Amino acid sequence: MAASMVRICAGEPAVRKGPWTLEEDLVLVSYITEHGEGSWDSLARAAGLNRNGKSCRLRWLNYLRPGVRRGSITPAEDAVIRELQAAMGNKWSRIAKHLPGRTDNEIKNYWRTRIQKRPPQQQQTRRKPSTTTMVAEAVSEGASSSSSGSASQDDGSCAAAGDRWFMQLKTEQPAYYCQNVAMAAATGTIKSEGASSALASQDSCSAEDCWYTQASYPYYSQLSSAADHLGTAGVDASSATQFFSSEFSDSFWNTVNNFWETRPVKGAF
DNA sequence: AATGCTTTCAACCGCCTGATA
């Protein structure tokens, strides 16, 4: 849907509604990183967001806030949700307090779509996740998968495919390419063998497997221009690290860290 | 391949509550 605009009355500026754009996310994250949460209506105005305070609060609490954990509900979490829902009823915010990183909205959706509407044996058959969801699939699986999941199927052909994917990414999704480089540099995974090998061993092996889109990662425009720079300058660990530390602020790294902590894992679906 | 149905989930709506003047 194209983001709709609601005109309050003639002569007043329209307030944006509908899906949040990357730019709006960045404005909100940057503002809150600098000034903190609270007073949402005034925050929205002060940040220059053409959104109402409730919308900003919802976006922050449910999707942008550090530590928000998305992706598949684990069996253990499922059991907790069932138990607490039986005990408390639809007190989603209270239930969410027992599931660190989960939001009331997510639990509510999970309950309605996975538990309430279906008998247990019918569950699963997931569709491809939405953009926002793919940003975050898998804290539960992520820690182990990011170190061993793809790597377990990795071999020479995968590395070669990784190289192709990586080069394709550079032209087709420059910001994501750049973010791979940035994070690899920051975490020291670019070693003498170069960025592509590091990435091939830790991530998807083909462009088809890459679900990331522009809307799914932060600082897209900055990363795009940085990708242009690195594309011409070449990439090695020290120059990439130096470049990104000089080019981006702490809030950038906070956002990127959060993104990568919850990034999707190949094979999760 | 085209079409309609189903599922998922991001986001909005409206009510409730608590703080404050």
Place this chain on the structure above:
DNA sequence: ATATCAGGCGGTTGAAAGCAT
């Protein structure tokens, strides 16, 4: 005591994507 307002919460909607026919 009460009016007002902002924030929190639960219910609902609608778009997008998968699935079935």
